[in-house]
Amino acid sequence: MKQRMVVVVLVAALLITLIGCGERDAAAETEAADFKIGIVLDVGGRGDKSFNDSAYEGLVRIAESYRGFIADDPDGVDFGNTVEMKYLEPREGGQDREQLLRILAEDGFDLLFAVGLAFSDALGKVAADFPDTHFALIDGFIPDLEPSSNITCISFAEHEGSFLVGALAGLMVEDMGGGRVGFIGGMDIPLIHRFHGGFAAGAMYVNPALRDSGMVMGQYIGQDPTAFHDPQAAESIAISMYNQNARIIYHAAGASGSGLFKAAYDMRRWAIGVDSDQGRVYAESDTAQERAIGEHIVTSMLKRVDNSVYLLASEFIGGGGSVAGGYESYGVDDAGVGYAVNDYNREMVEPYVEQLEELRAQVVAGEITVPDSHTKLAEWQAATF
Template sequence: MERIVAAAGVAVVVILTFAACGGQPGSADTETADFRIGVVLDVGGRGDKSFNDLAYDGLVLIAEEYGGYIADDLLQVSFGNTVELKYLEPREGGQDRERLLRVLAEDGFDLLFGVGFAFIDALPRVAADFPDTHFALIDGYIPDLDADSNITCIAFAEHEGSFVVGALAGMLIEDMGEGRVGFIGAMDIPLIHRFHGGFAAGAMYANPALRDSGMIIGRYIGQDPTAFHDPRSAERIATDLYSQDVRIVYHAAGESGAGVFEAAYDARRWAMGVDFDQGRVYQSANTAQERAIGERIVTSMLKRVDIAVHRLSSQFIDAGGFLAGGCVNFGLDNGGVGYAVNEYNRDMIEPYIERLEELRARVAAGEITVPASHTGIPEWLADTF
């Protein structure tokens, strides 16, 4: 316990920072661009310290690698004119997602990404009207696609990454000698159930004491997308969990996760972030309050949207403007999901990394099966132990 408390000033994740990119503003002549790649972000836009920022980072990687630029970008990212890159941000609520996709398609962009499962209906409609444009849906599944389709779905094995951070939570609880773990999801939907199920399974796998009923408590914020943008409700739920002897709470709640972190700080307990290296974001913030909150973030489950945007864009460019349709999965085996280790949290989790890496490798190799929902935990326990 003393070792864990002494390591409180640490946190996690890998953020790409490109504020000092070379070159001039994205004012290059689009006539000279060999490829044009666009992204329509999800609600929250740039600065969300999550999916949207990661998608932007993927664009920066493409600009740097292929000599491109991001048009109309405040950071003036420009490495040449070979690839024109552009992102658009939806209005609050995201009702204009489809319109923004159409704007870019009508403007002649070759490859378009829709960031987030909320594009599940809009993107196929637009793709049907623009058969010569290729579309990629991040974090959503569209059935009946084949290699000739002009849509590629990008799925993430959230349950696999959540299993690893759940295992870390279980190991920490074991060393603390007592306590429960908790999970807070935004919407009570299958996508978020994947985080819940993987986390619970990982905690139980690493710590047999957590297999008893009531040792892992899960809660959900709401039933509609506003649940991803409700930090006050998340804070209330987390505060309640911490009052029930929960020592570590893992969230899959988007912007609402900020409330979980504040509750962890107030209760002097621990939290785990998601998607982005949220601990490192807080620890490197300008205010002392944010840095103090960051000290309570053990790690984050990384969902590498930046890698997905970069990898598919690279394949498209390298193939001369072709990308196979269908679905692509990003999991532990190809670096699509993982957990954050950095200068802030390394001391705290270093004693567990060897075991975590062993579990990561076994899941990636298929030696450990991870349930895709918390509802499958009883069957998983019976089959595993």
């Protein structure tokens, strides 16, 4: 009898708690947030283990720091009601980019991020129609912006971060007894050329054997945005490069990079990820297959999209809903780009960290100039060696 009474009391207490939580949640929903921040991700959306996931992590950090929540979020991120956030994902072809930006602007969002250069035209049109909303374009470019503009373009010195992972690849290949390195780009455009140029320069800078023609291989998947969503093409290119004695391959190919990682695992070679810490993401996967693949990711060139989202949003919130327009750029000097060291790759990368940090300091000091395109490598080599 006494045990039954205890059970009844516990159940009653649980019901009271649940009812109380429901009332608190309902009250929170009726209370307007102080700020509304939205993001339209690039094609592929969440789960790309790269660019989009990094942008989403920026939202999570905002929620944690400013007591906010992400509406309609499958992960249920909710720390309070001060900042309401929401993300939308375009259809596969990306034709609805402008429509999604308009949906959020019309819904009263104060600060809107668009992730990816393909948003440049759409964001410019929508921003003109919503002058009281501030827009942030990540990786795209809109000319002639002023501090009074309602647009901020955010860019990264990808060539600087790629220089560091290229140097790591060059040093590792030298210790392996020689071999080539490779680069796989997604869309053949100037933005991705920055990754290519920096990686090749870093590998050549530390490893003289890689300065010979053909020792640093490079190939692009395509000429349109679908190149960032073609893992099969990336896998095919990677297999070809590995068969030509590439020991390590670096990608800047978005979701296509998963094809490189699969090839690295299948052929027992090495790969370098991009944007987010892809090695850690794979190592902490729920699936044994992805965890095994993660063991072949040496490091990743970190492009801290999460930092850019978090910092601009923090400035916006701190400014009471106002932030200057214009241009923001992040490089190795402010941790905007870099390389990943984690519990899973530390043993492999740590022997090279001192050399990499010396190179970072030289880049920051201007003692090393990193080419921002593979098309400038010959000129850079002539001036450097």
